[in-house]
Amino acid sequence: MLRLVKSRFMRASVYTWATCVAVALSTGGIPDLLIIFLSALSTFLISLAVYIFNDMTDQEVDKINAPNRPLTLHSVKKTDAITLILMLNLVGIAIGYWLGPLAFLVTVAELLLGITYSVKPFSFKDRFLVKTFAIGAGGMLASIFGGVATSNNLNGSVIYAASLFLTFLFVTSPINDLADYVGDKAQGRRTIPIIVGQKNTVRLAIIVSIAPLLSSLTVLPGVGLSRLTLVLFTLLAARSIQLLTPLLKGYSSPELVRSQHKRMVPLHFLLQASLAAGTLPFI
Secondary structure (H helix, E strand, O other), X not given: OHHHHXXXXXXXXXXXXXXXXXXXXXXXXXXXXXXXXXXXXXXXXXXHHHHHHHHHHOHHHHHHHOOOOHHHHOOOOHHHHHHHHHHHHHHHXXXXXXXXXXXXXXXXXXXXXXXXXXXXXXXXXXXXXXXXXXXXXXXXXXXXXXXXXXXXXXXXXXXXXXXHHHHHHHHHHHHHHHHOHHHHHHOOOOOHHHHHOHHHHHHHHHHHHOHHHHHHHHHHHHHOOOHHHHHHHHHHHHHHHHHHOOXXXXXXXXXXXXXXXXXXXXXXXHHXXXXXXOOOOOO
16 A cells, blocks of 8 residues: 555645645735645545556556556555555545535545546546546645635635646646657557647647747736746746746657656645745745
């Protein structure tokens, strides 16, 4: 079970950090420590469960795309994985119930989204654009959960954070699909790289990577965030372009794509930290 947790810890943490930031945004930068801990824990547990469940349904394609995952290596029993998934979801949803009716509904929505993402006849992960929007919806729910966990306060900054999470996932998620191009194509999946082409996928990611910066030029005053967010978004755009540019020529190398994608995951933390920094009263 620890192997499963370790294999998906970083990915689940991205959603967890979004919830933490949303709690801060909904309280003007002065969150209740108990609320921020419980809401973050709920998001982490459910996100982790969703990733492990998806790995269970992806074992065949992962023989090509990710042969070193615990379930693909059969180093973890399927029954142990199922037990862990049930435990994670149960505790995560129970925390949502304790935080209030709306928080509970969001946790249920996260669970249902995770199931429909992986299970037939829905299989969102196999559908063009639907896959990325579904991943983005998970990010939006993580942010919304942070808002409703604190007296149901969905203010403009929380909605803005949720929208940016969805937008920025159109930078990183297609690049992840680019690394899985061979296995996904063999399974008949309709991911963005397969439909629009590998090089065009990189171009799309570069264009979308500057969206947070462009939006901040007009949105920040309206949602109560400071100019520090604008400065950090500039660094975010610059770093994104720096990591994506080598893929314009190296898109056919899974090793290079995976390496660059791994280096891009921390940018999600920078995106959320940029929003949280904008609530600081002394900036």
